[in-house]
Amino acid sequence: MRVETPEHVTRLLKDVHAGDREAIDRLLPLVYDELRDLARQQRYRWQGKPALNTTALVHEAYLRLAGGAAIDWQNRRHFFRIAVKAMRYILLDYARAMQREKRGGGRVPVDLDEAHLVSEEEADELIALNAALERLEAVHPRQSQIVECRFFGGMTVDETAAVLGISPATVKRGWNVARAWLYREIRQDLTA
Amino acid sequence: MDAERWEHIETLFERALDLEPAAREAFLDEACGDDAALRGEVASLLASYTAAQPFFARLADQVEPIVSARLEPPGAPPARIGPYRIDRELGRGGMGTVYHAERDDGQYRQQVAIKLLRREFASDDVVRRFLAERQILASLNHPNIARLLDGGMTETGRPYFVLEYVEGWPILDYCETHRLGLEARLRLFQDVCAAVQYAHQNLIVHRDLKPGNILVADGAETGAPQVKLLDFGIAKLMQPGMDGHLAMTHTDVRPMTPLYASPEQLRGERVTTASDVYQLGVLLYELLTGQRPYARFEPTAYQIERAICEEDPPPPSQAVPPGGARPPWSRRLRGDLDAIVGKAMRKVPDERYESAAALSGDVERYLEQRPVRARRGNVTYRFAKFVRKHRVAVAAAGVIAVLLVTLAVLSVRFALVTARQADLVARERDKAAQMASFLVELFQVSDPNERQGTDVTAEELLLRGASRIETELRDQPETRAMLMNVIGRIYRQLGMYRQSETLLSLALDERRQALGDWHPDVAETQQELGRLRRAQGAYATAESLLTEALAMQRALFGERHVRVAQTLSDLGWVLHNKGEAGRAAALFNEALTMRRELLGPRHEDVAESLSSMAAVRRHQGAYDEAEQYYRQALAMYREVLGPEHLQVARALNDLAAMLQDLGRYDEAETYARASLDLYSKLFGTEHPDVATSLSNLAYVQQNKGDYEAAEQGYREALAMRRRLLGDDHPHVAHSLNNLAAVLQDQGRFEEAEPYAREALALYRKVFGDTHRLVAQALTNLGWMLRNRGALDEARPLFEEVVQIRTALYGGRHPQVAQGRIYLGSLLHRLGRWPAAEAEFQQALSVLADSMYARHPLRAMALSSFGELRTDQGRPEAMEMLQEALEIREAVLPPGHWQTAETRSALGACLMQQGRYEEAEPLLRQAVQILSERRGARHPVTQRALARLAQWDAARPDPGTPSPR
Structure with a gap:
């Protein structure tokens, strides 16, 4: 049972907009939970595109959390930034769970639909990706946001530009260099 | 870089x-x-x-496969699918269309059924997973399961399954058309169970067992009916992609039809083999009665879903089919078959048969006329049912957990032993077995079937348990102690402290004797006893018991452990009760951090820690923070425990008390009522917590000025507390104190004074001289003395209040400010104006924080100080009184005496400045309200009357009646 009301979420978003760091911390788990639920339900509809097409999911979570409350674009932008971060954590959790499964436990009779979604190698890669992203975030937070929007949020260059308030050219450039950088880091991590 | x-x-x-x-x-x-x-x-x-x-x-x-595919209207049937030639359509369902087809690629001829899925299932992921799982499904090789032969993708990208083609009737139709009798139906049902059991052993769950998925054919060779289950594993495989759109609710992952769904499927919870057992139960019900268990709720989807989750269906023997014609065997259903269906269809998966084979086995027992398992004492079920029936035993729900956990721990211990420990293990096993059989017998008697008419009450049950411990477990001291500990705890939770004390003291002695002083079980009982002592108000004993338990647990379990966190929290409460807020806050905080680390962010224990943080922050005056904690705790309890739980009632009560502190009386009353309602629902009318809740509601009513209701509430609470807690309990003092306060609010000083003195004496006796409640009682008594004119007697009392509160909270606390306002006002009346002024100044400086801008306490400070300033002839008096009036009008309910008091004071101030016309309505209204609310004899009314008389005497033109 979730008790957070749309009003509550709207207020948190306003606070985020006003620069309240704590509001982000309070909002993130809400968004996270919502997305994780949705992702669990929607996991099977993937079409296969070069990035995760999770924009619809984010929109959906947004509608659910915000209810009928009117929220302006400024807040929507904040929401999207938080949502893609949440998406990242969802995948990370999933990958970690995969790794745990690899280390322990055998098959249980009930999890036909949980198995084989991500291979062990992919789980390792996702975890390495997250670690690399954290390092990137430390040096260049905007790059890391671009990756979150493009990869985890499945947004187009233009959507990413709108959400982050930067030019599409900057997004494109950042996406290219960040991928190259992350790939190198991940490879180093995984072969180390 | x-x-x-x-x-x-x-x-x-x-x-x-x-x-x-x-x-x-x-x-x-x-x-x-x-x-x-x-x-x-x-x-x-x-x-x-x-x-x-x-x-x-x-x-x-x-x-991460996510995006929804578009819905596509079903087109004309394809001529071919893969190597299969489509012959005709067999049917349509939620997932797609089923065709009859024949393989004719020249290899061999075979009749098959092809299930062609709808477009929205055609995502890469579904197909990929399908291809992966196909092997598992195809490996299901059982005579009662229709084989999955093949599967793949059409050229247009739609997935399909190829299944063994079965010519037969849906099982119910078969039974009807062949006029099968009871035994034949049960044998068919056993075949179904066998197929389901086989699949479960191969790690596959059906999840969509329903008559339409179970076909029966006349066996080709034997002529005997042959059961075939369709779609095994497919429902599970396809489920998550079922909805073609991004739905707005959380109810997406659910079966095609709720008619055969289990409660956990409807709730979107984890689906296991137990769900198949449930669906087998529904099938059996329908086979036996000719109708579905929730037939009467079927017209609306919502109703049936609610019924499946909440209602028990009529037992099969009572089911009346739509035409009213019961099957000829309906009388034979009573008893065993009713019980078998009931056990298969339990709401809680763990209470059902553990497997399809077990269900089938019980049917076998029935057919062989042996006693069925379903009617044997199922302790868990009976206990759970007992708890459901007796809301009082919500407290006892904790006990179930304790018992079950204990049993679980014991069985784990068995698994971990080495040969060296064999002796110990044998003892543990005996203990577990003794306890199990003890409980079985205890609860067997509470089975209404065995004890017609009346239900056993929780008290009876406990009493029976306690006396049997004495007689029957004489030779097993460890088991005895374990049970005494458990039952002692329930007694405490039920507010039966004396009984609890007897059992816990015995348990502690026995455990010490048997185990030595240094043992987890000894720590456990010490902790339990510590909690009891706290509940009894014996805080010093409670503190030493808990401190000892804590030290022992830290040594035995390590620094970070859930039990350590629990004891930290218990100890924190004792300190909090003793008024040592700082130490309490530190312990609560430590427990909160530890629990979050050990148990995750959302857990009952974390909620407990949040509310304890709230309590201590509230008493430290950090109201904003406290409110946050309280609301978080309330939300978490509701989320984790459900809306009707003792902890929710407590959290509501705490929040109400807090809002009341903040002067938000309407909100406070709402929460207080909700809390009292819930408490009464859970505990009935007589319980220490009900008394507390009653008292808190009365306090809000008192603050709103509803004195009669408040007085009645306090008197009820006082009587209940004396009955339940004895005369020397601090809660009795609370009630005395409250009653005195509300009596004096009504101007009944003579009646009030003895109560106030009794409360003060009791507090001093229990808590010593430096305690917040002693200060509270002093305040009340001080006002009583002041109001009956004994100003000099009152003065040292108020001075002691300020002194105690400063010692407890430091100087900058609203409680100190309140004491200073009272003292200042008294000094003003005593004519000691400079001293009075100093008190007011200090009070206002504490209340300068924006948090108190609209606080009733600040209004009180402004009003009292304003009166002094008026007497001093100082111009700022006017502004102060105006602000005080504004706040009181906004915050207090209309017609509150305090608002009237400020009106009168403002009237006096206006009069002093010669503004007689403006003064008059204020003075008159004040007199009217104060006479009504406080009575003509009350000093505050007297003062207002005196001011009006002064106005009468001093107005500029006494000959002209002033306009009303």
């Missing part, structure tokens, strides 16, 4: 990327000059870029 260097690298990288690969070397040579590190970095990024693109594409492709 810093951001600037990153920018530089990024720019070079991007420009190099735009160049032909051949030209990049030269470009880098030139751009980087002799910065070898820079060149190396950009070159390495360029090198990984080529591989990065496909890497991310693949990762994304494989990682």
